[in-house]
Amino acid sequence: ETGVTQTPRHLVMGMTNKKSLKCEQHLGHNAMYWYKQSAKKPLELMFVYSLEERVENNSVPSRFSPECPNSSHLFLHLHTLQPEDSALYLCASSQDRGQSNQPQHFGDGTRLSIL
Amino acid sequence: GDSVTQMEGPVTLSEEAFLTINCTYTATGYPSLFWYVQYPGEGLQLLLKATKADDKGSNKGFEATYRKETTSFHLEKGSVQVSDSAVYFCALSDLDTGRRALTFGSGTRLQVQP
Numbered sequence: 001e002t003g004v005t006q007t008p009r010h011l012v013m014g015m016t017n018k019k020s021l022k023c024e025q026h027l028g029h030n031a032m033y034w035y036k037q038s039a040k041k042p043l044e045l046m047f048v049y050s051l052e053e054r055v056e057n058n059s060v061p062s063r064f065s066p067e068c069p070n071s072s073h074l075f076l077h078l079h080t081l082q083p084e085d086s087a088l089y090l091c092a093s094s095q096d097r098g099q100s101n102q103p104q105h106f107g108d109g110t111r112l113s114i115l
Numbered sequence: 116g117d118s119v120t121q122m123e124g125p126v127t128l129s130e131e132a133f134l135t136i137n138c139t140y141t142a143t144g145y146p147s148l149f150w151y152v153q154y155p156g157e158g159l160q161l162l163l164k165a166t167k168a169d170d171k172g173s174n175k176g177f178e179a180t181y182r183k184e185t186t187s188f189h190l191e192k193g194s195v196q197v198s199d200s201a202v203y204f205c206a207l208s209d210l211d212t213g214r215r216a217l218t219f220g221s222g223t224r225l226q227v228q229p
Contacts (some may be wrong), residue, residue, distance in 0.1 A: 002158065002160065004158075006158075033216055040221075041221070042219050042220065042221045042222070043204070043219040045216040045217075048216050056216060090158055090159065092159075102208075103149060103161045103164055104161075104216075104217060105161070106151075106158035106159040106160070107158050108156070108157050108158040109157075109158050
């Protein structure tokens with residue numbers, strides 16, 4: 001139990017579908033992150049939210065749309081995805097105090113497959 | 116920009132062998148350094164960290180020392196077990212760049228055989 005819960009664990013969708021990934025953290029953190037993990041590639045940062053404000057957007061295509069309604073919840077809305085978007089999507093949270101030494105806590109990820 | 120370089124895997128060892136996974140980094144500021152481990156079907160778990168030069172992080176028999184002079188943070192364990200089989204990621208956090216997120220290496224897969 002990492003304190004960060006992601007649902008669903010697995011998702012298969014067609015390219016024309018709309019779906020959402022959900023992340024919830026129970027650690028009292030104030031920053032949340034989406035990462036993409038593809039086979040044989042380093043983890044790619046997608047979005048960062050701090051105090052519910054998006055502070056980083058790492059050149060992610062508009063077919064990925066994040067939403068952070070409060071400091072405990074983070075969503076990733078998916079629309080018109082491509083086969084190359086198949087990957088493991090990881091959510092993380094941390095306590096952002098303006099210091100560099102706060103580790104991030106990860107969920108177990110959502111394995112996304114695009115047909 | 117910041118980057119992390121890890122040795123390519125897989126690393127295959129017999130049980131009770133000595134483990135070293137090399138990690139070097141480049142950073143504009145004074146980063147904090149981390150090792151994360153990812154077991155099959157799971158997310159990343161923090162294994163250990165070090166926040167300044169010469170700090171040694173340790174956990175579950177694993178150790179890594181923050182070497183500023185060689186910009187390295189190599190992971191070591193004296194005697195590996197089959198249960199240590201996983202992918203290990205070296206990462207850094209450098210708020211001097213204005214980024215809150217971690218910069219990860221590409222990961223090193225460790226396979227321990229009985």
